[in-house]
Amino acid sequence: MINVLLFAQLKDELGKETVSIEGNGMSVAQLKGKMKVDFQLEGLETVMTAVNEEFADDDTILSDGDTVAFIPPVSGG
Amino acid sequence: MINVLLFAQLKDELGKETVSIEGNGMSVAQLKGKMKVDFQLEGLETVMTAVNEEFADDDTILSDGDTVAFIPPVSGG
Amino acid sequence: MNYNISKEPIVIQEVIDKVVSRNAGAVTTFIGTVREMTKGKKTLFLIYEAYVPMANKKLEQIGAEIKERWPDAETAITHRVGKLEITDIAVVIAVSTPHRNDAYEANRYAIERIKEIVPIWKKEHWEDGETWVGNQLETVPYPSGKPEEGDIDD
């Protein structure tokens, strides 16, 4: 299972901050596609992705136990 | 009388921080010349002068009651 | 710990104390506070949220980037999360260096990088609604799905 974390508007949209997804072997892009279909989650095209707390490309391949965070445009400071 | 204030190396050189000089009608340049002769005070060529707490030119004319400060290169901050 | 995400109000002096050293002649701080008016709109309060473990790592990364560019610099950053009122402090960045120019430049580098790579979000609450603020740099956000390579590795 992939542990998916959501923040800011994505968290509000989904109504929760974490979901577990069957996604061993998927790419980040495929995971985004699945999230869009399963949860009608919009706006994933414009977010960054972190895998295990490091920024990652859309073609990064995921393994069971990975933590994926979708990171909307940041606004700290 | 002109009230003359000395700071930093000028004060150390003269051994005091204020002197009163007979100087009504003198220019700042003339006052500097007099200080050099009367007190063997060196280095007045490279200092700024303030008259009554504002920077002033060498040709500023002094009047009794004025306060003249000789201001070596500053080093605050 | 020089890099922190804090739920408690930030004490500026504590952040400064982390960077004072016998060889520093200059300390600059940047203090980001909650401003009431933005483009004519009145903010009531803000909520800051962070992906805390990653935000800590990214603050540390910014410190490492500064060390690479300004080897004599010492840096400390604390960013607040939770509800903040007008004039509350959202972030404090302190940088010490032997000479002042570096202290200004390294500090400014830090705030720019925070706005690029640290996973922290701000929700503005106005009189007539609320919204998550993004894209403060006013660039198109991450068209490639992640920050530019330069932003991550640089």
Added chain:
Amino acid sequence: MNYNISKEPIVIQEVIDKVVSRNAGAVTTFIGTVREMTKGKKTLFLIYEAYVPMANKKLEQIGAEIKERWPDAETAITHRVGKLEITDIAVVIAVSTPHRNDAYEANRYAIERIKEIVPIWKKEHWEDGETWVGNQLETVPYPSGKPEEGDIDD
């Protein structure tokens, strides 16, 4: 009073408090501290001396110059005089503005102007002697007998 010459240790927070406002989103501070090593030479302590009434006026003038260039800026400056040990604070400059770039630039402007026009002098005490430090800007000092017109009136 936003502009002070102080015989007592400077409390950074007190200087910052003077510039915090509901319309400021950014506060920068510059904190000048006594550095131990300068070009391989070890400083034991410093004495700062000021022509106090004129120094106060010149700090106020710097504040007015900032206000002219950055109308939304609020500025406060405190400079210490007397004996200072290594790491002691010689000067604190705090500037608040709505947006961060101005806060950095106005702050930097203030420290450069202090080094040009405020009558304060520093005597360095080393292991092997002492000297009044001048000419920190590393220019020929005042060949005309006063600062350039631009420095005084600008």
